[in-house]
Each structure stands twice: as structure tokens, then as C-alpha cells.
Amino acid sequence: MKRILQQACAAAGAVALSVLLAAGLSAPAWAGGPAGGGRGPPVLASETAGVTPFTGLRAHELTYSGMDGVTTGGIRIIDGDTARTVATVYSSQYANFAWAPDGRTLYISETYWTLGNRGKREDVLSIYGGPTLRNEGEIALPGRLISDPKTHTFALSPDGHYAYNYSFQPAPAVTVIDLRTRRVLTSVEVPGCGLVFPFGKRGFASLCADGSMAVADVNAQGKYVVHRTKRFFDVLRDPVMDESVADEHSGLALFITYDGWVHPVELADRPRFEKPWSIEAAAGMSPATSQVGAITWRPGGQVPFAYERSRHRLFVLMHEGPPWSFEKPGSQIWVLDVRTHRLLERWEVPEHAYLLAVTQDAHPLLFALSYRWLWIMNAESGAVRRATQIVEPGLVGVKGE
Numbered sequence: 001m002k003r004i005l006q007q008a009c010a011a012a013g014a015v016a017l018s019v020l021l022a023a024g025l026s027a028p029a030w031a032g033g034p035a036g037g038g039r040g041p042p043v044l045a046s047e048t049a050g051v052t053p054f055t056g057l058r059a060h061e062l063t064y065s066g067m068d069g070v071t072t073g074g075i076r077i078i079d080g081d082t083a084r085t086v087a088t089v090y091s092s093q094y095a096n097f098a099w100a101p102d103g104r105t106l107y108i109s110e111t112y113w114t115l116g117n118r119g120k121r122e123d124v125l126s127i128y129g130g131p132t133l134r135n136e137g138e139i140a141l142p143g144r145l146i147s148d149p150k151t152h153t154f155a156l157s158p159d160g161h162y163a164y165n166y167s168f169q170p171a172p173a174v175t176v177i178d179l180r181t182r183r184v185l186t187s188v189e190v191p192g193c194g195l196v197f198p199f200g201k202r203g204f205a206s207l208c209a210d211g212s213m214a215v216a217d218v219n220a221q222g223k224y225v226v227h228r229t230k231r232f233f234d235v236l237r238d239p240v241m242d243e244s245v246a247d248e249h250s251g252l253a254l255f256i257t258y259d260g261w262v263h264p265v266e267l268a269d270r271p272r273f274e275k276p277w278s279i280e281a282a283a284g285m286s287p288a289t290s291q292v293g294a295i296t297w298r299p300g301g302q303v304p305f306a307y308e309r310s311r312h313r314l315f316v317l318m319h320e321g322p323p324w325s326f327e328k329p330g331s332q333i334w335v336l337d338v339r340t341h342r343l344l345e346r347w348e349v350p351e352h353a354y355l356l357a358v359t360q361d362a363h364p365l366l367f368a369l370s371y372r373w374l375w376i377m378n379a380e381s382g383a384v385r386r387a388t389q390i391v392e393p394g395l396v397g398v399k400g401e
Contacts, residue, residue: 053131054087057103057399059361061086064369065095067149067394075108076391080365080376083388089128094146096154096395098163100179103399105129105136107179109144109154109165125163125177139182143169149394150242151303152195157202158248164196164204174204174216176224188224190214197246197253199267207242207255211235217269232263232273237290241299241326245307245314248401254307254314254338258326259288260299262314264338279316282336283343290323300328302354303396308364308379312338315356315366315379317349329354333368333382347382350375355393360400369393 057063060080066073073093077086091097095110106128114120123141128134145153145168153166156179163177173187174196193206193214203217211231216224233240238257246253246267255263260279266272278287280297288296297318299305304317304326314337317330329352335345353368353375364379374390377383 054133055104055131057099059359059399060365061399062357062367062374063097063099063106063397064355064390065091065097065149065394066391067093073110073394074391075106078374078388078390080359080367083374083376083386087133089133091126094149094394096149096151097397098154098156099397099399100156101158101160101400106133107154107156107163109141109163111144111146125165127182137182139177139184141165141167141177142175142184142187143167143173144175149302150195151395152197152242152246155196155198155204155248157198157200159201162198162202164198166194166196166206172206174206176202186224188216188226190216190226195242197267198248199251200269203267203269205253205267205271207240209235211239213265213271215269215271229271230273232265233257233261241304243303243305245305247307247309249309254305256299256305256316258298258324259290260297261287262338262341277341279318279334279336279343282341283334283346288323293322295320295322297332298323298325299330300326301330301356302327302393303356304330304354306356306358306366307338308358309360309400313344313358314338315358317353317356317368319352329370333366335382345382347377350384350387355396357396357398359398367396367398369396 062078065075073091073095075089075091075097079086091108092110092112095108097108108126112122123144124138126138127136129136145166155164165175167173173189175187176185178185190206193208197205206214208214211233213229216226219225238259240255240257244255251267253265253267261276263276264274281287299316300319301317306315316334318332318334319328319330321328331352333347351370353370355369357367358379359365366377366379368375371392374388376386
């Protein structure tokens with residue numbers, strides 16, 4: 001076959017040269033080839049593409065997963081100081097991700113089928129790192145929850161030693177993975193509960209359907225023991241959002257309800273529940289209620305909260321709407337002090353936003369994302385610094401979260 005192709009190409013070249021001569025046009029100087037006394041074809045200068053080695057996720061870089069349904073999923077990294085794409089890592093649709101504490105290794109919890117959209121299913125934890133963010137292997141998982149993007153279905157322990165993957169096969173459970181030995185240690189059943197919020201060295205908590213929390217930690221024998229807490233929110237009248245924020249480093253979780261009530265919880269084997277407070281009341285308004293037809297400011301969006309640890313500031317996407325309008329994007333960003341329960345700022349969003357993220361450095365950037373645009377803002381003044389078009393985002397993350 002190769003010989004036939006070579007003969008065909010040679011014949012085509014001869015025909016083309018004959019056409020040139022018949023038209024009275026001179027052939028190129030090299031047409032006769034070296035044997036005909038020509039100089040031979042010109043040699044093009046080689047070109048090399050400059051590739052900047054990846055040295056780790058930087059403080060002002062945003063990571064987000066693509067969810068436009070046309071292109072592949074993909075985990076994308078954007079430099080907040082330039083609004084330029086730094087890297088893209090391949091992933092499946094509906095993947096979740098987390099960075100190692102040093103920002104050098106990316107872990108992706110994802111699912112594939114051997115025949116694309118069917119065939120044998122494979123759930124894996126893929127590992128990427130090095131100067132080109134190449135694939136460094138994967139860990140087979142016993143299962144994972146595939147759903148609309150949810151931040152808290154996958155997380156790492158604060159020291160990056162363990163990964164926790166929420167699964168629903170065949171029942172609610174959290175798979176614990178040792179990232180140093182790259183093996184699955186165990187699956188911890190959490191009946192009637194969902195999501196995973198790590199704390200301490202090996203503990204984690206899950207929210208439960210009755211308004212309580214399942215808490216899992218290892219005992220003296222190194223085995224996980226699960227117990228349930230008291231109910232701390234009304235799951236029927238005003239449930240908490242699954243995109244509530246949790247600071248793994250301090251153990252503080254802020255579980256925020258559809259009506260804007262903040263339930264602070266110090267995560268531990270014996271969690272400490274603090275008195276809830278209202279976002280609307282912090283702004284001098286009456287607290288929102290679930291009464292039919294009650295129009296007021298409420299939190300909403302896909303990932304509507306971001307927490308700046310060092311200054312104890314909570315950023316919230318807010319919109320005006322009736323009860324249970326939690327999926328509506330935010331037209332404003334409210335900045336609140338979680339210690340004093342006071343509203344600090346209210347900023348307009350250039351375009352209604354669905355997702356928020358804030359960097360954890362001394363000069364923080366605030367990222368507000370719509371389904372097509374990323375707005376990069378000064379997290380202290382709310383001023384928009386730059387903007388760029390993006391693929392429809394699913395989840396977001398920054399270094400040090």
C-alpha cells in the first residue's frame with residue numbers, strides 16, 4: 001500500500017510539472033532535483049514552541065471545570081492577573097477536582113465508559129503533575145456519584161494525605177483513599193446522608209436528610225466510627241444549600257439555607273453548633289421567610305458562596321426573588337463579616353453570575369462567573385479589573401481553599 005501511494009504521488013508530481021511546461025511557465029529551479037542539476041527544495045527554518053513549565057498553581061489562578069456539553073469536560077486554569085488560559089487538563093464530563101496543598105498535583109474524580117457513552121463503566125481518581133501537568137496514573141474507585149456539579153462530592157484532607165470520594169453505589173458511602181500509597185483504604189457508609197466535609201487528620205462529616213449531620217472519624221484501632229448529631233436545620237421549610245462553604249484548615253463550616261440563614265459549625269468528632277444568623281438581617285432588612293409570595297433578597301446560583309479565611313469575609317451572590325429561587329443567578333455580590341454578622345459591601349455584577357471564588361492571598365482577587373464570562377474583580381473594592389470569555393463552568397477552585 002505504501003509503495004502504491006508513493007507511485008501515485010510521483011505520478012501526480014509529473015503531471016503537475018507537465019502542465020506547467022505546457023503552459024509556457026518555467027519550472028522551479030529545483031524541479032529537476034539534484035540529479036538534474038537543480039539546487040534542491042528550499043529548507044525551512046525550524047520553529048519551536050515555547051512551553052512554560054508548570055511549577056504549581058499560583059495564588060491568583062482560577063481552576064474551573066467545563067460543562068458546555070459540546071466540548072470535552074476539561075479542567076482549565078486561568079491567570080487572574082492576565083485573564084489568559086495557563087493550562088487545560090483533560091477530564092470526563094461531570095468530573096470533580098482538588099489540588100494538593102502545595103498546588104503541584106491535581107486530582108480528578110471522574111467516570112468513563114469503554115464505548116464512549118456506554119459499555120463498561122470505570123470510576124477513577126486521575127493524577128496529574130510535573131512541568132507539563134502530565135498524567136501520573138490513576139486509582140480505581142469502587143464508585144462515585146455522577147450528578148450536576150457539586151463541590152463537596154470530592155475533597156482532600158487538610159494535609160493532602162487522604163482523599164474522600166462520595167459514592168452512591170449501591171448506597172450512600174464515602175470512599176477513603178491514601179494518596180501516598182495510592183490505594184483505596186475503605187468505604188464508610190453514611191445512610192441517608194450526602195456530600196463530604198473533611199476535618200482534622202482523617203475525619204469528615206456529611207449532611208443528612210433529616211437536618212442532622214453524620215460525623216466519621218477513626219477510633220484507637222484505626223477504624224472509622226460514624227455517629228449522628230442533633231438536627232440543626234429544618235430540611236422541609238428551609239434546607240441548607242449543598243454548596244455551603246467549609247474551611248478545612250480551621251474546621252469552620254458555614255451551612256447557608258435557601259432563605260439566607262447562616263449556620264456556623266465547628267467541624268470535629270463532636271461538632272460545635274453556633275447560633276444561626278441572617279444575611280438579610282446583617283443588611284438591616286427583615287430576615288427572609290419561606291412564605292408564599294414573599295419577595296426579598298436571597299442567595300442563589302450554582303456556586304453562590306466564597307469564603308476568605310484570613311479576613312473572615314463571606315462573599316454571597318444575591319438576587320431578588322420568591323422562596324425556593326435558589327437557582328437564580330446573582331445580580332449583586334454581598335460581602336459579610338462572619339464574626340460580627342455585619343454587611344460590609346454590596347457590589348453590582350456586570351452580568352448575572354452563577355459562581356464565585358476568592359483567592360486566599362494578601363491581595364485577593366474575586367472571580368465571578370456567568371455561563372460565558374469570567375469577571376475578575378478586586379476583592380477589596382469590587383472594581384472589575386478584567387474579563388474574558390469562558391466555556392460554561394461547572395465547579396471552581398483556587399489555591400489554599
